Amino acid sequence: MDFELSPEHEAFRRVVREFAEAEIAPYAEEWDRTHTFPVDTVRKMGELGLFGLPFPEEYGGSDADFLTLCIAIEELARVDQSMAITLEAGVTLGINPIATYGTEAQKARWLPDLVTGRALAAFGLTEPDAGSDAGATRTRAELDGDEWVINGSKAFITNSGTELTSLVTITARTGPDEISAIVVPAGTPGFVVEPPYRKMGWHASDTHGLRFEDCRVPAENLLGARGEGFRQFLATLDDGRIAIAAMAVGVLQACLEESVAYAKARTAFGRPIGSYQAVAFKCADLETMTEAARWLTYRAAWLKDQGRPFKQAAAIAKLYATEAAVTATREATQIFGGYGFMDETPVARHYRDAKILEIGEGTSEIQRLVIARGLGLPVD
Amino acid sequence: MKIAVCAKQIPDPATPYDLDPDHHWVVRPDDQVLDDTDRYGVEIGLQLAEASEGTVTLFSMSPAGTLQGIRQALAMGADKAVVISDPALKGSDAAVTAKVLAAAIEREGYDLVIAGTESTDGYTGVVPQMLAEHLGVPSLTFAKHVEAADGTLRIHRQTPEGYDVVEAALPAVVTVTAGVVEPRYPTFKGIMQAKQKPVEELSAADLGFGADDVGAAGSGTVVEGVTPVPARQAGEIVEDDGEAYLKILEILERAKVI
Numbered sequence: 045m046d047f048e049l050s051p052e053h054e055a056f057r058r059v060v061r062e063f064a065e066a067e068i069a070p071y072a073e074e075w076d077r078t079h080t081f082p083v084d085t086v087r088k089m090g091e092l093g094l095f096g097l098p099f100p101e102e103y104g105g106s107d108a109d110f111l112t113l114c115i116a117i118e119e120l121a122r123v124d125q126s127m128a129i130t131l132e133a134g135v136t137l138g139i140n141p142i143a144t145y146g147t148e149a150q151k152a153r154w155l156p157d158l159v160t161g162r163a164l165a166a167f168g169l170t171e172p173d174a175g176s177d178a179g180a181t182r183t184r185a186e187l188d189g190d191e192w193v194i195n196g197s198k199a200f201i202t203n204s205g206t207e208l209t210s211l212v213t214i215t216a217r218t219g220p221d222e223i224s225a226i227v228v229p230a231g232t233p234g235f236v237v238e239p240p241y242r243k244m245g246w247h248a249s250d251t252h253g254l255r256f257e258d259c260r261v262p263a264e265n266l267l268g269a270r271g272e273g274f275r276q277f278l279a280t281l282d283d284g285r286i287a288i289a290a291m292a293v294g295v296l297q298a299c300l301e302e303s304v305a306y307a308k309a310r311t312a313f314g315r316p317i318g319s320y321q322a323v324a325f326k327c328a329d330l331e332t333m334t335e336a337a338r339w340l341t342y343r344a345a346w347l348k349d350q351g352r353p354f355k356q357a358a359a360i361a362k363l364y365a366t367e368a369a370v371t372a373t374r375e376a377t378q379i380f381g382g383y384g385f386m387d388e389t390p391v392a393r394h395y396r397d398a399k400i401l402e403i404g405e406g407t408s409e410i411q412r413l414v415i416a417r418g419l420g421l422p423v424d
Numbered sequence: 425m426k427i428a429v430c431a432k433q434i435p436d437p438a439t440p441y442d443l444d445p446d447h448h449w450v451v452r453p454d455d456q457v458l459d460d461t462d463r464y465g466v467e468i469g470l471q472l473a474e475a476s477e478g479t480v481t482l483f484s485m486s487p488a489g490t491l492q493g494i495r496q497a498l499a500m501g502a503d504k505a506v507v508i509s510d511p512a513l514k515g516s517d518a519a520v521t522a523k524v525l526a527a528a529i530e531r532e533g534y535d536l537v538i539a540g541t542e543s544t545d546g547y548t549g550v551v552p553q554m555l556a557e558h559l560g561v562p563s564l565t566f567a568k569h570v571e572a573a574d575g576t577l578r579i580h581r582q583t584p585e586g587y588d589v590v591e592a593a594l595p596a597v598v599t600v601t602a603g604v605v606e607p608r609y610p611t612f613k614g615i616m617q618a619k620q621k622p623v624e625e626l627s628a629a630d631l632g633f634g635a636d637d638v639g640a641a642g643s644g645t646v647v648e649g650v651t652p653v654p655a656r657q658a659g660e661i662v663e664d665d666g667e668a669y670l671k672i673l674e675i676l677e678r679a680k681v682i
Contacts, residue, residue: 052616055495
């Protein structure tokens with residue numbers, strides 16, 4: 045057994061933390077308040093190589109392991125979930141399908157800009173009437189000569205409408221019992237990006253509904269084999285679950301640090317509030333949850349990096365870490381009292397932002413379903 | 425162009441460090457970090473090297489430890505490092521440090537030496553000038569802009585009013601101020617490459633110094649005492665009764681600020 049990260053992992057964590065504290069933390073409150081997607085900051089994340097971490101050097105990536113990506117996502121989430129989800133979705137949902145299932149031509153065309161953060165990719169799976177039940181996809185794509193004609197709509201698609209967005213990979217029904225993935229370049233006629241949603245949190249992250257109205261793309265934009273779309277996105281989501289768990293770890297770490305600092309500084313009835321068990325024990329719980337979530341997440345990432353099965357570990361990490369993160373933001377807000385309810389307090393922003401962690405890329409209920417099936421239970 | 429950059433490893437400023445009670449020397453932990461002020465020197469060195477297809481070699485006098493700080497600078501893109509690491513060097517003052525660095529830099533060869541204006545742990549701010557004296561080359565200071573081409577070094581030397589343009593023939597030593605370039609963040613690729621980059625470790629004897637030439641024995645400086653900064657007094661609170669600005673003006677005048 046060895047729980048040490050390598051010196052290189054630790055060195056990289058320090059770099060990302062420094063970057064997050066210098067380039068993101070001072071502006072996160074303003075971006076949240078003004079619902080600003082900070083394009084220049086995302087470009088800087090690209091220059092730091094964050095989007096290319098787990099991808100091959102031949103396309104401009106870093107050939108890093110998945111754990112390194114998790115560390116980067118964790119450190120961004122510690123200061124701002126909006127930027128963390130921009131990276132998380134950009135890498136695991138946007139670039140990952142192209143890198144994993146793309147033809148050489150597709151990879152050569154799209155990856156160099158994506159892995160360097162000069163462009164962003166999005167993944168269109170969820171529909172207004174098909175969330176967890178992704179098999180109920182209604183968006184259709186029909187071959188007309190050498191073109192796909194796409195009709196339908198997608199919902200809650202991260203990174204789909206930024207000025208950096210170069211493509212959206214969508215899932216569409218290409219036959220009665222057949223779902224396929226198709227790459228739709230940004231700006232294709234008939235591809236309509238709807239106005240941004242009014243969200244409870246993640247205000248600086250870019251999220252839109254998408255519509256496809258007789259949207260035509262070349263037949264070669266099919267990603268992977270025809271009819272493989274369902275299997276592909278299930279695998280894509282397994283990776284994403286570890287990365288979302290890493291986001292939750294960052295949120296937990298932030299709640300822990302903020303709460304302990306405040307418990308030492310704030311006094312009530314003549315003593316620091318951290319001298320009262322009511323507050324001190326909450327901090328102890330935050331520390332415990334943070335450690336548990338972190339090691340579940342790192343283990344899932346490690347299994348993936350070892351090439352071993354990780355579906356169960358990823359679901360466990362996602363379920364525990366995200367539910368712990370939501371609990372932690374609620375408790376941290378409680379420790380901050382009235383100040384915790386003020387929008388500009390970081391824990392208040394984390395509280396609003398955290399809820400979606402239990403929903404996106406597989407709800408807690410879906411994780412429980414995956415875990416229960418992993419136990420051999422015949423559960424529906 | 426062969427560029428030498430002085431890079432100091434210091435205790436992480438985020439965690440307070442101790443002074444040993446006998447000599448008041450900084451107790452150096454194993455995992456020191458790169459002095460923040462040296463990141464500017466490394467950045468300028470890298471920019472000049474990129475423009476001239478040159479090389480950047482780091483020079484550091486330091487207990488070796490994990491070499492974490494040196495690896496940081498290598499991860500930014502420096503080509504190699506020379507670390508002079510020897511128990512005999514313990515207690516060296518600024519003059520001895522300059523003498524040792526000069527010997528190592530001379531041995532390696534150089535066209536330009538870049539250093540920060542002062543370290544964040546010792547703050548003597550004299551090592552680069554002493555280094556230039558030992559090397560017998562011009563010393564240019566407080567550069568906020570550096571150009572080096574055709575055998576000439578030209579800098580903008582920061583002054584309270586603006587800047588002077590100063591030139592010298594290369595080779596030369598220049599100190600650079602913080603905040604004038606944005607030091608690059610090391611990428612993951614840079615961090616992995618830094619693992620493979622050469623780090624040469626030298627002893628004092630490798631540079632021809634005997635035990636009496638360096639360390640406390642060779643140093644003329646003795647720190648006689650260290651006094652903690654007095655705790656800050658509680659400030660004066662001026663209640664605003666509509667005329668508070670008059671009181672504030674009076675306080676500022678008394679403090680000779682206005």
